[in-house]
Amino acid sequence: MGVSDLEVHLAPKTVFEIMPGVPVTNTMITMWVVMTILIGLALAFRYTMKYLPSGYQNVVEWALGGLYNFMEQVGGKSAKKHFPIFITFFLTILFSNWLGIAMGIVAEEAGFLRAPTSDLNSTIALALTAFLYFEYQGFKAHGVFGYIGHFINIKALIKNGPMGLIDFFVGLLHIISELVRPTALALRLFGNIFGGEIVLTVAFLLFNAVLPLPFMMLEVIIGLIQAFVFSMLFLTFTALNSAHEEGHEEDHKEESVHDIAANPAHAHAH
Amino acid sequence: MSTIAAAIAIALGVFMPAFAIGRIGAQAVESIARQPEATSKIQLNMILAAAFAEGLGIFSFVIAILILNK
Numbered sequence: 557m558g559v560s561d562l563e564v565h566l567a568p569k570t571v572f573e574i575m576p577g578v579p580v581t582n583t584m585i586t587m588w589v590v591m592t593i594l595i596g597l598a599l600a601f602r603y604t605m606k607y608l609p610s611g612y613q614n615v616v617e618w619a620l621g622g623l624y625n626f627m628e629q630v631g632g633k634s635a636k637k638h639f640p641i642f643i644t645f646f647l648t649i650l651f652s653n654w655l656g657i658a659m660g661i662v663a664e665e666a667g668f669l670r671a672p673t674s675d676l677n678s679t680i681a682l683a684l685t686a687f688l689y690f691e692y693q694g695f696k697a698h699g700v701f702g703y704i705g706h707f708i709n710i711k712a713l714i715k716n717g718p719m720g721l722i723d724f725f726v727g728l729l730h731i732i733s734e735l736v737r738p739t740a741l742a743l744r745l746f747g748n749i750f751g752g753e754i755v756l757t758v759a760f761l762l763f764n765a766v767l768p769l770p771f772m773m774l775e776v777i778i779g780l781i782q783a784f785v786f787s788m789l790f791l792t793f794t795a796l797n798s799a800h801e802e803g804h805e806e807d808h809k810e811e812s813v814h815d816i817a818a819n820p821a822h823a824h825a826h
Numbered sequence: 827m828s829t830i831a832a833a834i835a836i837a838l839g840v841f842m843p844a845f846a847i848g849r850i851g852a853q854a855v856e857s858i859a860r861q862p863e864a865t866s867k868i869q870l871n872m873i874l875a876a877a878f879a880e881g882l883g884i885f886s887f888v889i890a891i892l893i894l895n896k
Binding site for chain 1: 870878881885888
């Protein structure tokens with residue numbers, strides 16, 4: 557098989573069907589493998605936990621502690637509250653990406669194994685979960701009407717008259733920027749990992765043994781960075797949505813970069 | 827025909843994000859050189875900003891794949 561025969565499929569291959577219309581695809585199987593590994597590691601940690609850590613426990617505590625410190629820089633005070641779901645996203649995506657590199661390429665032509673995150677279905681599922689969570693945090697922090705009033709800003713119309721129209725339209729722009737977030741999260745993760753798999757496949761088709769190794773190294777780094785980016789953006793959006801008005805000034809310095817990049821309208825709103 | 831369209835889509839779509847990421851990296855390195863004690867904070871924001879810029883390139887990548895698969 558040469559490079560010219562390479563066919564790119566967006567959709568994952570169906571391995572078997574549980575019943576008609578309910579397929580089990582190869583990315584689903586790798587996702588189950590990831591889940592098994594993660595749950596197994598967590599249970600192994602839980603049942604061998606000792607007061608004086610050693611070996612495996614040391615590694616886990618070191619990794620989680622480092623991530624927590626890193627996360628505290630972004631999330632601030634709320635970091636502790638969101639840490640479980642943050643670390644879940646991070647580890648799931650990291651293991652998915654790396655599993656795809658570890659075994660997806662070998663079996664690419666058989667089409668049996670593929671990274672879960674190289675399937676648009678699973679990245680959309682991840683992004684929607686993140687979306688629901690940070691919207692829920694928004695509702696929780698501002699109240700149902702307070703949070704909706706953020707987007708459909710009738711209060712400004714009543715208070716400021718015609719000048720309130722500007723605030724009203726900025727609120728409408730917020731709706732768009734809010735909806736772009738999960739879309740961008742899903743597409744970014746999918747595009748990076750899927751693109752990486754194509755690059756690796758092409759590299760393996762062009763060269764035989766040693767030369768694809770630098771590409772694999774690159775993909776390992778990209779897998780780590782993308783897992784990090786997804787979970788960090790998730791945390792940033794959560795922190796943005798659950799920020800109270802009075803605490804906003806201190807947060808603003810840290811948020812300004814993401815703010816301007818994600819939604820130019822946001823920067824004017826506060 | 828669709829091959830050429832996909833090639834143009836990915837070439838033009840990656841063009842500007844490449845500039846953006848280059849500039850983000852350059853500025854970050856410059857500010858780290860100026861203030862080495864703020865390295866971790868700058869690095870964090872650099873990675874996030876680069877992710878935003880890169881996301882745009884990824885959009886065009888997805889579009890190119892969609893054109894190819896038509």
